[in-house]
Amino acid sequence: MSKVIVSKDKCKQCGYCVKHCPKQAISFSADFNSSGFKYAVVDDSKCIACGMCYTTCPDGVFEITE
Structure with a gap:
């Protein structure tokens, strides 16, 4: 099952993912x-x-793993 990993130190709280x-x-x-x-x-x-967070994030915060 896929899982989303967050690189918290890259996040700038822009809100696109939310x-x-x-x-x-x-x-x-x-x-x-x-x-x-x-x-x-x-x-x-x-x-x-689904990958929407990965696609919309301008800072590369998200990674989707298998």
Whole structure:
């Protein structure tokens, strides 16, 4: 089963992933990354690994693994 991996230190909290996720599986953490941004968090129970986050993210935050 595919899984989405988040590189939290690349995230700039732009919100494209949250906006485009068809399952509303992405939110922002309460914590901050090394650049001072809240970072994307994927709810694995909702995620279908469709790749929309990967496609829309301008910063390469997401990786989809098998």
